[in-house]
Amino acid sequence: MENNINETQKIIEKILSDKDLYFWSVKTIEENRAENYFIFGQTESKRQINIVKYKISIFILNKLNELQTIGDSSGILPENCTEEQIQNMIDKLIVSARLVNNPFYEIKNEKFHYNKFNNCDSSIYENPYIVCDELSNKISSLAKSINNAKLSTTELFTSRISEHYSNSSSNRYSFDKTKIMLEGVFLAGPDDSSESYFLDQATFLDELDLEQTLKKHAKYANDSINAATLPTGKYKVIFSEEALEEFFNFYLTHASALAVYNKFSLLKLGEPIIFKNPKTPLTIKSDPFIPGGASSRVADDYGIPLKPFSIIENNKMVQYISDLQYSQYLNLPYTGPLTNYVINPGTRSIEEIVKEENIVLLLRFSAFSPKEITGDFSSEIRLGYITKNGKQIPIKGGSVSGNIRNLIDTLELSSNIVKKGSYIGPDAIVLDNVDISGV
Amino acid sequence: MTNLKDYQQEFIDAVKTLETRFPYSSAFAQTVERSSVASSTREDKIIFPDPETGYVLTAFTGSYFIEYSSYSLTFENIKQGVETLMSIPFSKSSETFEIDPGEKLTKDFSQPIIKDPSIIDIKDFLQTARNNREEIDSLSRLIQMSMYRIGYEKRDELFINRNKVLFQSLCRFDSMYYMVLSDGKNSSPIFDGFCKIGGFEHSFFDKSRAKVVVEDGIKVLGAPRLKPGVYDCIFSQEMAGMFAHEAFGHGMETDMFLKKRAKGEQYLGKQVASKLVNMWDNPTLGEEDPEACASFFFDNEGKLASTTHIIKDGILISGMTDLYSASKLKIPRTPNGRRESYSHKPYARMTNTYFEKGNTSFEEMLSKVNYGYYVDYATNGMEDPKGWGIQLESLYAAEIKNGRLTGNIFSPVIVTGYVPDLLMSITAVSDQFKISSMGYCGKGHKEWVKVTDGGPHLLLKARLA
16 A cells, blocks of 8 residues: 655654664554534634654563563654654663563564555545535534524534554555544523433544434434433343443453453353343454444554454354464464454344333433443433333433343344444344333 | 743744734643553553644634644744634624733743652653552452553643743653452452652552452452442542532533533522532642642633632532633633643633532441441543433442441442432531542543542432442
8 A cells, every 4th residue: 555654754764773673663643633613503613633643662572581571662753853852762662662571472574465445535535624614514504404402512523544654574554544523412492401412423424414413313302301210120121322332342351362361351262152042142243444434444553454353253252352462472363453343233123123012222321331341331311212002202310230241141133233433233232121220 | 841932932923923813812832741651460561652742823703713733843833823824714703702811921830849750760660560560469369460550741831822921830640550350250340549749759659558449349349239229328538529520510611501501500609509518629729739630820721720619508609611601601710721632622621629528527427327338439420411410430339237337348339310419418528538630531522631529428318220
């Protein structure tokens, strides 16, 4: 892939090449970002941000008690750094790396070919500032057409980011990506007493359905006005929207070779992670080449090209997530780091599942972030619905809690696939016997 | 570190030029030096995080701000920033307001450092982290992995507008540990640490405290969850701090008033809490307590540090302002205009936010509980300034029966409820005050700034699950 490295990166490479290092890499990260902020349709602030920085990583071979060890250190330099500052930073990294005696692992001097892959919207890449203004105008115009709710605030960011990577094995690649971030709040009801906060992130302009997003959150703000709190009890719950991205944190953490190496992983290779037969078997893969994936990338930090791989297949732990270091420590196949995680769908759509009487659909939370080490989850409910006599009744307040390890046997996944950051998977995750603490 | 003062005159000139087109302009520049040294059970790590050297030029059009920010702190680039702002089109609004540049002041400030961490050998950092981590590893065979991290952040900031040339040099030292305990059936994390104004003089390791943390970690491992319900609770000082931050911290950031996202605006002057409750935001607290490390001398919009009394004897009396919201709402400025960095927009943000201590001893408080829980090890919280809901999460709830701790532990715990109900239910405030200093705070889900929070133990009624 083409690699348009700048003069500073060349100077950094030259200085690093002249040092006695086991391995080094340097990555230039350039970002141009436009930000527009509005309060009730009026501009609060418009910003242009331009950032260039250089990330340097070095590795040195050391010895401890006659044993070969490896030391590494990394640092970041700013755009306008002088040759003297570069030299000083590299010297500081070398001094630091000489102090570190981690168990040795081999970084092969290997030349790689990289897949042609950019995660980039051409319009944003060409001019993020114009796109930001155009999107802002569109949002403003769409918001005016919504009569039952007011758009209190929006923050819209559009960025283009270019990465240029090189290392001591003469590997080079460039990777371009674009990002759109839209955060907003709708108000509804008497005295604007109810609100719906939303955060949409995308890579490509055509991924954004502004009209649908705005209408949906205007509806949520209205539905929230008279939403009641559920009685305390155990419920069958559909987790959706804000719950999706971090839902499988526990499994992804315990599936990492780092957790195995550090002896706290509770997942065993080849063994089932679910002991009864759930409605949908769980399959999780990592895929670095998903267009629009928030974690899409070409290579790992050592410049090794990435590939998709399976982690859990049909409820069985099939492969630990093993980067170069831990794969060698544990004698496991190298997979590279986790990138986008792709979860296989089930058979029923969310629309079919939600028809079940007394089922609770939870969409919005104060913060839904299951604990990576324990699998516990707890969150205040901001908005959901319970199905009563075929109708969806809005609910809010109280909290939902449980532990995914204890509930995973009841798992059902929906048939529709959505993308939320690095999560590419079903739009509904269903668990039974979930505690809701309400009135 | 780059010397920001080398660029002072360039920024003064930039502000002058910009004010030929705009009614108000300012410049903010920063340079940050950081290091982070971590020793964990099976490997060590030394990194030098992003120095975040850069600047932002701000121009006020009469109704909104335009900003240009860059990582490239050079004379040439500052000129380019000025040219960009001078040529950028902007729309005139009928709704205009004025920006007060404040009183004339040129002053340099600096926080005291006894052992400058930037001149301490990195070897000493690593050895300290290793020694402390080895001490922790020796405390229990159930510790599968522990990590001890120490580091520092030296931050210089320069603010300039037509009346002010302010420079501050801030330094804080971090020391934290984290461990994962596992018995093969369950795994559970626990952590502790601090961040203090100053330098390497704070590298002391409190092993007796670490012993307590490990013992609590063992109790948490595999602990059941409690039966959801409303209980009498004693919040630890750490939980009280998080409660202050989430309850009437975010809700009194006045940019939320402008957006009609905070119910607090309608309750100014009204009772929202028990008469025992006094709550403050105070960026000067660091002068008496080094752990109040979100302290500074002026905020990122040039307002000198001072205290803000948010709740006085249960009555909500003041919000926390940034320049835009204070100017537009025509309310007094408080020193709360803060940015994540030069490359981020300023918002109204908290600093050191806390409940004032009361006069009840912890033992007396405990004796008042027939059945309830002592809640400790706050992990995270979330605000709801519009609905006045709240979510506080913690690792640890210790059962109390007939005024005594039974030794039964439940984990994790979530506290939810309606903020005024929780605050009105406070029936005792302890006489012990502590700041918790490891936290950062986001606005929504981004814009991370260093904050601390704290307070005394609180006796109240809350819904736990």
